[in-house]
Amino acid sequence: MPTPLSRSLIKNLELFQHMPDEALDALLLQAQTHLLATGDPAFRQGANAEHFYVLLHGNMKVVQNTPDGEQVVVRYVIPGEVFGIAHAMRRPIYPATALAVHESLVLSWPSSIWDQFTADNPHFALNALQTVGQRLQDAHARIQQLSTEEVEQRVARAILRLVDQSGKETDEGIVINFPITRQEIAEMTGTTLHTVSRLLSGWRDRGLVKSGRKRIVVCAMDELIRLAEGPQHIATPPVTSSGQPV
Amino acid sequence: MPTPLSRSLIKNLELFQHMPDEALDALLLQAQTHLLATGDPAFRQGANAEHFYVLLHGNMKVVQNTPDGEQVVVRYVIPGEVFGIAHAMRRPIYPATALAVHESLVLSWPSSIWDQFTADNPHFALNALQTVGQRLQDAHARIQQLSTEEVEQRVARAILRLVDQSGKETDEGIVINFPITRQEIAEMTGTTLHTVSRLLSGWRDRGLVKSGRKRIVVCAMDELIRLAEGPQHIATPPVTSSGQPV
DNA sequence: CGTCCCGTTGATCCCTATCAAATGTAGTGG
């Protein structure tokens, strides 16, 4: 018989805020746990969206496959985040695949309980709306970057984001706490593994990062932030006293 | 004294499905109407998200300004769509600016009524979640396109989308029913007005489109669709009878 | 009728994808 799941596992997640303890306990009774090995999928693009998930431990990546066989990394999931909520948005199938990037522990619920649960807990839909809204804004930020920024800037941003989400202090610097390849960074930023490799090599030579196989350590956050801000961050140029051209 | 607004204005909108007539009538009593001239903003990026809107007539565009002065078109709003729902996602300020691209009629409500209204009408939050979910998926599709497709493909897609949303049959072909410049198409697709101009000139010479100042007519939808699908749509190449290489 | 804005087109350059090949690293099975 499985140990009952502790309420504390989900109580502090954004999605479950402002909800009575009894509701959370009822929800946990219906949860299943899964242990995923590296490379295992939680669900696949195109499959019926029959479950939704919370990541408890480990890391997942969400990827989209294009018709012509390329891949795009939608995002990395960190512990405490929900994923696979297609059904909540009334999309019958998953628009992407979720893969474990190393051993991961997830909770899952059947999508069918979503409707009942939202009916009983008005806050739930609102929390979900907030979550999805945040993701929409992130997506728009990314569109803006792909549209207007250069590759180096975008790669710097991507690495900073990963460090923010999953950075771990070491004596060498801050390391991204899960295995990630040049190829995957390329798929996050709309470039190629070759260009990413060249950029990282350049940064390594300048002492900004150290990196090895599936491993990146940031040594100089501030320098990387400068790169992410772009070349054009001119200290507000001097103007005439009136602020008008003469 | 203003004419009372008819329930039929909003009854069929996605956002207001499955809601009792009385709720809609109550909502309409709190609505304000605004007539916007071409170029007028409904709201501006960075302002407090004090209202949300429904477009009744006309067309709006939603744009983001980047720190370095460039612009990205987030989307075009067509009649019947909501916009400016930042507050619903608990974002205190608008992440973008909404501008009328020609004379437009909008309804607006104070954001403050959102919370009360969602509390009273559980379906409302669910509908909003669906709407935002659709937009999130659209945004991801766009990220995928910016990451993996070439400019010609993306521009073709953008124009097809505009035609889908706002196309009007004419004897010359299907015309996009509002004024739109090369610059704006460039801002939708992450390219420059020069490249867009060259592409449209090429298509004009091949008879796919006619275009003039702020005006685009599609003559050969099928050809444009082919361009949007990309160069590589090979009819599944012949394979050995076993499907395996010999 | 003049002015502003939009569109067109040429010339040039450069960032980055592509092609190609070697090196390095983890894991595996004998």
Add this chain to the structure above:
DNA sequence: CCACTACATTTGATAGGGATCAACGGGACG
């Protein structure tokens, strides 16, 4: 423990798609 294999990474050479720079033409509107 070592050889073997699969996969990551690095680096060079080359080419090309678009951006950028520059100039002109043309329609709309005051």
